[in-house]
Amino acid sequence: MRYFQTGDRTEPAVVVEHDDGLYDLSEAAVGIDSFRELARSAAIADRSLTDLTAALCEDAPTVAREAVRSELRMPVRPDEIWGAGVTYAISQEDRQEEGGLGETYLDAYEAERPEVYFKATPTRTVGPGEAVGIRGDSDWNAPEPELSLVLLDGEIVGYTVGNDVCSRSIERENLLYLPQSKIYDRSCAIGPAVALVDDPHDLEMSMTIERDGESVFSESTSTAEMVRTCEELASYFRRHNYVPELTVLLTGTSIIPPADVTLREGDTVEITIEGVGTLENDVVEV
CATH class of the missing domain: 3.90.850.10 (Fumarylacetoacetase-like, C-terminal domain)
Incomplete structure (x- = not known):
């Protein structure tokens, strides 16, 4: 799995590449708009990042690869x-x-x-x-x-x-x-x-x-x-x-x-x- 950050400060989104598809996880769960939030949620729920991502992908819309490539941002904003x-x-x-x-x-x-x-x-x-x-x-x-x-x-x-x-x-x-x-x-x-x-x-x-x-x-x-x-x-x-x-x-x-x-x-x-x-x-x- 690979996680990408797209969008801007007003509409940030985290997109995952999973099973040859790209899924907008931010549309599947409220508050999951960055890799930080996704990893934090997995830790709080005591679930692996892989399992949580797979579950979110079931309800997440797909995204065109060209759209992700054109909107790429720094994938994480570390402290x-x-x-x-x-x-x-x-x-x-x-x-x-x-x-x-x-x-x-x-x-x-x-x-x-x-x-x-x-x-x-x-x-x-x-x-x-x-x-x-x-x-x-x-x-x-x-x-x-x-x-x-x-x-x-x-x-x-x-x-x-x-x-x-x-x-x-x-x-x-x-x-x-x-x-x-x-x-x-x-x-x-x-x-x-x-x-x-x-x-x-x-x-x-x-x-x-x-x-x-x-x-x-x-x-x-x-x-x-x-x-x-x-x-x-x-x-x-x-x-x-x-x-x-x-x-x-x-x-x-x-x-x-x-x-x-x-x-x-x-x-x-x-x-x-x-x-x-x-x-x-x-x-x-x-």
């Missing part, structure tokens, strides 16, 4: 967005050449405790079809495609695609600048859907950067290459921490463009995760 880093071997290998930073990243890769950090607020985050941002004071800006966990009260209830845009040149200057390289206007994108998947640790993932109609970078990987589990990362996020009702947790990347490839205004970033969907965003300088 906070967090990230996890150095969860793939390529991530720490890529940083071995970054002077004294290499040892720090290697330590995080091998340590029992993962890197978990605050990434964005909803106002700094965009959805499918909206533009992600690159900082005007950075000369190396990179997209980072990541499987992302959707957490209700800290527990995993679904998965989405995330783009953890990073100002790599600022990060390289000094690790104390990491928040500035990660947290700024339009620094994160999520979408296009919240999906229920059988095994989050066996999904194909790819990313392409297009410029003037041509691909300037393209690479693929698998979440099977992760050295941490999704449950482990969610567990460390919850430890001794205030947990909002709804959170998105990005799980790290293994696709990092080389230093001679930097995002430019007007580029398009396309990230696809098997079973979840394709997140596409243009790029704008902020």
Whole structure:
């Protein structure tokens, strides 16, 4: 099942893809106009999200795929967005050449405790079809495609695609600048859907950067290459921490463009995760 958010603030709707059909769940139950409300209702009723969705689909009208595609919004509006880093071997290998930073990243890769950090607020985050941002004071800006966990009260209830845009040149200057390289206007994108998947640790993932109609970078990987589990990362996020009702947790990347490839205004970033969907965003300088 995949859940999409459509409509606007006056007429929001949550649409589910189920058994090759698209159903408007907001027309089947009063108050179910977002994935948050749906997941909350399932928790209150002590029912699985799958069972509740299937029951609602019996009374929900179908929706044309073209209509959903034209009205796509950010699939969830989380209270906070967090990230996890150095969860793939390529991530720490890529940083071995970054002077004294290499040892720090290697330590995080091998340590029992993962890197978990605050990434964005909803106002700094965009959805499918909206533009992600690159900082005007950075000369190396990179997209980072990541499987992302959707957490209700800290527990995993679904998965989405995330783009953890990073100002790599600022990060390289000094690790104390990491928040500035990660947290700024339009620094994160999520979408296009919240999906229920059988095994989050066996999904194909790819990313392409297009410029003037041509691909300037393209690479693929698998979440099977992760050295941490999704449950482990969610567990460390919850430890001794205030947990909002709804959170998105990005799980790290293994696709990092080389230093001679930097995002430019007007580029398009396309990230696809098997079973979840394709997140596409243009790029704008902020």
